[in-house]
Amino acid sequence: MGWIEHDYVDGVALANALAADLAQTVDVALATRNGALLALAGGRTPLPAYRELAARWRGHADAARIVVMPTDDRCVPHDHPASNVAELRAIFEDTDVRVEAMTTANGDPERSERYARAMLAEHPAAFDAVVLGMGMDAHTASLFPNARQLAAGLDRTLLLDALRVDPDPLPAEAPFPRISLTLARLLRARALHLVLTGDAKRAVLARAQTNADAVARPVAALLHAPGAQVHIHWSP
Numbered sequence: 160m161g162w163i164e165h166d167y168v169d170g171v172a173l174a175n176a177l178a179a180d181l182a183q184t185v186d187v188a189l190a191t192r193n194g195a196l197l198a199l200a201g202g203r204t205p206l207p208a209y210r211e212l213a214a215r216w217r218g219h220a221d222a223a224r225i226v227v228m229p230t231d232d233r234c235v236p237h238d239h240p241a242s243n244v245a246e247l248r249a250i251f252e253d254t255d256v257r258v259e260a261m262t263t264a265n266g267d268p269e270r271s272e273r274y275a276r277a278m279l280a281e282h283p284a285a286f287d288a289v290v291l292g293m294g295m296d297a298h299t300a301s302l303f304p305n306a307r308q309l310a311a312g313l314d315r316t317l318l319l320d321a322l323r324v325d326p327d328p329l330p331a332e333a334p335f336p337r338i339s340l341t342l343a344r345l346l347r348a349r350a351l352h353l354v355l356t357g358d359a360k361r362a363v364l365a366r367a368q369t370n371a372d373a374v375a376r377p378v379a380a381l382l383h384a385p386g387a388q389v390h391i392h393w394s395p
């Protein structure tokens with residue numbers, strides 16, 4: 160099976176466990192390599208874990224060797240409330256962690272796509288860890304079902320690290336074009352975590368676990384990728 164399930168009694172337990180796991184991953188990376196590279200999902204679900212990490216790394220001299228970036232972002236200016244990189248920068252602002260953006264400061268989609276690819280070329284190493292979320296439509300990162308760019312985002316032969324995605328329809332809560340890491344880049348990771356809460360998302364995930372159709376449910380592409388092992392963290 161391409162996944163290991165971790166169930167928690169509540170969101171606090173989930174955040175504690177995920178933060179501890181990521182902290183250990185980073186400690187190993189700092190001890191054995193030049194630095195640590197993490198891709199972190201936007202959305203609400205994983206934020207408490209990120210806050211725990213930020214508290215751990217505040218005042219930590221080695222934090223300057225940690226690079227964090229969003230798995231995907233909305234093409235909005237960086238001072239917009241829907242900006243994933245703005246959220247990450249706010250969380251890590253009192254640390255020396257470097258937070259890279261997937262978008263330009265004004266959020267222009269075309270420029271952001273070029274910017275993300277250039278930024279990723281500066282960070283060619285495998286991610287030490289990738290944390291992903293999932294929407295009710297089974298999108299993960301910003302690989303949305305129905306998006307005209309989905310096939311390219313899932314095509315591991317294209318050697319693309321990131322691309323613009325136009326969700327169709329645009330989700331009501333964040334109606335913007337996106338920049339997303341591709342499946343190929345997401346899978347180039349030492350550890351993959353998928354974080355979700357609630358019974359409704361669990362039911363969506365269960366369908367992706369039993370049916371590998373990634374066009375209908377993009378998260379299935381991760382779960383069924385040959386050789387991949389996804390840590391699924393769930394709480395009610």
Ligand SMILES: O=C1O[C@H](COP(=O)(O)O)[C@@H](O)[C@H](O)[C@H]1O
Pocket residue numbers: 200201202203204205230231232233243291292293294299300301333
């Ligand atoms: O739009 C997005 O949504 C998903 C899920 O977010 P959540 O608030 O339901 O946890 C997220 O993983 C993705 O990074 C984000 O851009």
